Amino acid sequence: MLSVTKRSSWTDTLLSIFLFVLIIILYQYFAHQRHLLNPHDKLVPTFAQMLDAFTRSTFEPDRNGVYRLLDDTLASGQRVLISMVFVFGGVLMGAYMGLFPVMDKLFYKFFLFFDKIPALAILPILFIFFGLGEVSKVALIVIGVVPTIILDTYLRAKAFPQEQVIKAITMSASKSQIIFKIILPKIFPMALDSIRLNFKAIVLFLISGEALAATAGLGYRIFVVRRYMAMDIIISYVIWIGLLSYLIDAGICLWIKKQYRWYNK
Amino acid sequence: MTGKYILEVEGASQQYFDQSEKSFQVLNNINLQIREGEFVTIVGPTGCGKSTLLRMILGSERPSAGNVLMDQKPILKPDRNRGVVFQKYSLFDNLTVRQNVRIGLELENFSIFGNLLNTVFPGWKYEEYSTLVDEYLERVGLLQHGDKYPYQLSGGMRQRVAIAQAMIMKPKVLLMDEPFGALDAGTKDQMHAFMLEQWQQTGQTILFVTHDLEEAVYLGTRVIVLSQYYQGANGAKIVKDFNTPWPHPRDQSVKEEELFQDMIKTIRNQGLNSNYLLNQEEFDLSHADAIQLAS
Amino acid sequence: MNNFKRISQFFILLLLTGFIAACSSPSGQESNASSSTSGKSKKFKVAWSIYSGWQPWDYANQSKILEKWAKKYGIEIELIKMDYIPSVEAYVAGQVDACVMTNMEALDMPAASGVTSTALILGDYSNGNDALLTRDNLQVKDLVGKEVNLVELSVSHYILSRALEKNGLKESDVTIVNTSDSDIAPAFISNNSQKAVITWNPLIMEIKKQPDVKQVFASSSIPGEIMDLMIVKTNVLKDNPELGNALTGAWYEVMAIMKKEDKATEEALAIMAESAGCSLQEYKDQLKTTAMFYSPKSALNYTTSKAVIQSMDYVRKFCFSHGLLGENATSFDQIGIQYPNGEIQGDKNNIQLYFDSSFMEKAANAQL
Numbered sequence A: 001m002l003s004v005t006k007r008s009s010w011t012d013t014l015l016s017i018f019l020f021v022l023i024i025i026l027y028q029y030f031a032h033q034r035h036l037l038n039p040h041d042k043l044v045p046t047f048a049q050m051l052d053a054f055t056r057s058t059f060e061p062d063r064n065g066v067y068r069l070l071d072d073t074l075a076s077g078q079r080v081l082i083s084m085v086f087v088f089g090g091v092l093m094g095a096y097m098g099l100f101p102v103m104d105k106l107f108y109k110f111f112l113f114f115d116k117i118p119a120l121a122i123l124p125i126l127f128i129f130f131g132l133g134e135v136s137k138v139a140l141i142v143i144g145v146v147p148t149i150i151l152d153t154y155l156r157a158k159a160f161p162q163e164q165v166i167k168a169i170t171m172s173a174s175k176s177q178i179i180f181k182i183i184l185p186k187i188f189p190m191a192l193d194s195i196r197l198n199f200k201a202i203v204l205f206l207i208s209g210e211a212l213a214a215t216a217g218l219g220y221r222i223f224v225v226r227r228y229m230a231m232d233i234i235i236s237y238v239i240w241i242g243l244l245s246y247l248i249d250a251g252i253c254l255w256i257k258k259q260y261r262w263y264n265k
Numbered sequence B: 001m002t003g004k005y006i007l008e009v010e011g012a013s014q015q016y017f018d019q020s021e022k023s024f025q026v027l028n029n030i031n032l033q034i035r036e037g038e039f040v041t042i043v044g045p046t047g048c049g050k051s052t053l054l055r056m057i058l059g060s061e062r063p064s065a066g067n068v069l070m071d072q073k074p075i076l077k078p079d080r081n082r083g084v085v086f087q088k089y090s091l092f093d094n095l096t097v098r099q100n101v102r103i104g105l106e107l108e109n110f111s112i113f114g115n116l117l118n119t120v121f122p123g124w125k126y127e128e129y130s131t132l133v134d135e136y137l138e139r140v141g142l143l144q145h146g147d148k149y150p151y152q153l154s155g156g157m158r159q160r161v162a163i164a165q166a167m168i169m170k171p172k173v174l175l176m177d178e179p180f181g182a183l184d185a186g187t188k189d190q191m192h193a194f195m196l197e198q199w200q201q202t203g204q205t206i207l208f209v210t211h212d213l214e215e216a217v218y219l220g221t222r223v224i225v226l227s228q229y230y231q232g233a234n235g236a237k238i239v240k241d242f243n244t245p246w247p248h249p250r251d252q253s254v255k256e257e258e259l260f261q262d263m264i265k266t267i268r269n270q271g272l273n274s275n276y277l278l279n280q281e282e283f284d285l286s287h288a289d290a291i292q293l294a295s
Numbered sequence C: 001m002n003n004f005k006r007i008s009q010f011f012i013l014l015l016l017t018g019f020i021a022a023c024s025s026p027s028g029q030e031s032n033a034s035s036s037t038s039g040k041s042k043k044f045k046v047a048w049s050i051y052s053g054w055q056p057w058d059y060a061n062q063s064k065i066l067e068k069w070a071k072k073y074g075i076e077i078e079l080i081k082m083d084y085i086p087s088v089e090a091y092v093a094g095q096v097d098a099c100v101m102t103n104m105e106a107l108d109m110p111a112a113s114g115v116t117s118t119a120l121i122l123g124d125y126s127n128g129n130d131a132l133l134t135r136d137n138l139q140v141k142d143l144v145g146k147e148v149n150l151v152e153l154s155v156s157h158y159i160l161s162r163a164l165e166k167n168g169l170k171e172s173d174v175t176i177v178n179t180s181d182s183d184i185a186p187a188f189i190s191n192n193s194q195k196a197v198i199t200w201n202p203l204i205m206e207i208k209k210q211p212d213v214k215q216v217f218a219s220s221s222i223p224g225e226i227m228d229l230m231i232v233k234t235n236v237l238k239d240n241p242e243l244g245n246a247l248t249g250a251w252y253e254v255m256a257i258m259k260k261e262d263k264a265t266e267e268a269l270a271i272m273a274e275s276a277g278c279s280l281q282e283y284k285d286q287l288k289t290t291a292m293f294y295s296p297k298s299a300l301n302y303t304t305s306k307a308v309i310q311s312m313d314y315v316r317k318f319c320f321s322h323g324l325l326g327e328n329a330t331s332f333d334q335i336g337i338q339y340p341n342g343e344i345q346g347d348k349n350n351i352q353l354y355f356d357s358s359f360m361e362k363a364a365n366a367q368l
């Protein structure tokens, strides 16, 4: 039935947005029905309500005079940025472990074990050790994601062609040059890729941490407004988080494609 | 002769383990002395251990028995003195052709300060390398391809980059493992000329593994045949070791000479013929430096 | 192009099917959530969560007292245990017909979402079950510029607001750190840098065991403002007064057992303590800070008093000023609350919360 004739591009676009549109229409219809039964319904807000909630949190200061969405995004963004320092530290750690047998023996089993620990389950311990401030939230992200990044980089460093390392040594490369000039430049886009794929986990840990104790943040807001069932705010925040994550993902992809043309070839 | 040996292999053997953890001997009691400036070509049946021998001299692998020396000192690790061109995986595929050729110079003259400066002003320090890099690219015929990545090159082009990459460092000893295996005849001739010219200019010592007998006889001042087929075989031994008589620079025309053709035939019919070797009591090691062990 | 047409036709068909499904589901859900008819008797779902003043519901269920009363009025009642906030959410979503909650959540969750609700039974008020605890001998006045850990927009937040108000301070004088109730106690206990916390029992008892922690304000300082209610959907109660009768009857039978102070009382309290996950002694201690209305008479008297109206006024103003009546709410009068004497607080045309004393009255007059 399906022929392989080339369709015009607008029909392709139409098809690719079809499911989105379908879901939006169905949702809007469902919300509308609920609002007919109960005009004050908060659980299934219509898109107009969500848009309104989004505009309010974005462009109007709230009771305390803060622009919520900006405030929350900055607070969460800062946490993610700080944990990124550790994530890149993890990349370095993985490379070192892959190259130096001593580091390998010392750390591999340790991180392998740590990677298996469900970070969320030890959250109370984190709060006891690091308090309720920023440290514990960053620590949660770090403990949740960094071991995975370390192990990933480690395996890639291990799989690095030995011939190239030897070749570098015959050209008078020192150990640190092998890491920084030979191995890291080559595995870096792979590390970026795995950071990109782990971003969902980063967001998950961020939100969980913020749910437990915070004064601002995207996750914080979602959990606070749940107290008065402001689903319009929650959904608009969820869409915002999704959009940001998508943009970051696409940004990293684009960066890899532009900056590392040889990668994946 | 009292000349200085740059490389010495003393009774070196190598054992490996197969899947069932049983050990098997690859090289058996290899003895070899090489003088500075020699161009040694090594041939032998596939799987006889040519690459293994090369790796032992490189230092990336230690013999299970015996010693390998360079300038009378044992070789323990690969170092700056011995460059290498592998059969494959020689190039850094995250670097362009030009960067691949330049990387050795960068590594050798590395300074954190220079590296920083280069990050801020790209090409500031690398400028001073560029004439040299271009010269080598020109020689291997890849000047126009300098900004391509290895994945954009053919197998032969990649191998030529690898040669330029190793040669630009002018190591005292250059180890090459079937570098021209993937080249067409025309390019091969060009590369031969380039190799010989380079060798004569630098006075390097070259060890060159190949399957092409014509190439082996044409390039080498000395040809070594390695084989694992002989009476009571247990790992490969040197079964032939001889001089080629033509002085360098050699002309392509020597390939037409009868002696040249005979040499190739002899290698094929004796060195590479297991039936012949199995019936042989002694090996034909006519080279002056060859070590003839009492059998 | 022809193929594409066929595909689009298929998708349009899919769309239509989806629409039909969407049309039928909300109305269908509405009817079967409120009361499903199984055989002859109607079945109702009631949600409860762990709290000293609500444990009697679990006992009523376990001791079959609830079943007995439901049978008497020819209905079935299913009691479902949930976490507190999810239980209220389930109530608002229409998954259950009735749910226990405080007057504050009754106002800012169902009433503010247009789920018209009736307070059927006023069981108790918090008389110290919610408290502000501090380290280093800090008084409320000393909290200026300090962090306070609490569950934001909960009763704890209300307690903070009232405590500050009574000491001439504003909320902006302190930093509120929203802290999950699941971790608030261990986190506070183990971090000496945390100076002030507001939470509820049994966590308060736990935190107070620390030598350097003091209680500086509690719900007992504002008695009666936080009431614990059994909330039923107004339309369900109107259509099915049997549900109100059965719940009220069962509740006061249990209350009578709790009041007797004999062996039966001990047994009942032991069951309640067990399902609360604490020891009998701990549960008894919690009851000391819970002002239970054991007799229907006392509950009736309190419900019909001015005190309730005054309390609700504080609570609705707090809710409004914290956006709990909806971010778009323009006034605390937006939602109407009707009291047993017919008095209406707020918008007459938008009454969403009723305090109904008629069932407690029936119990007081032994008419159930």
Ligand SMILES: Nc1ncnc2c1ncn2[C@@H]1O[C@H](COP(=O)(O)OP(=O)(O)OP(=O)(O)O)[C@@H](O)[C@H]1O
Binding pocket: B016, B017, B018, B026, B044, B045, B046, B047, B048, B049, B050, B051, B052, B053
């Ligand atoms: N690391 C290793 N472990 C186990 N066996 C090995 C290892 N490296 C090489 N071998 C085995 O040693 C033998 C010699 O290998 P080598 O690569 O030196 O042969 P070669 O002469 O270079 O062959 P070719 O001409 O095909 O390149 C082969 O049988 C090979 O399977």
Ligand SMILES: [Mg+2]
Binding pocket: B050, B051, B052, B087, B177
């Ligand atoms: Mg080989």
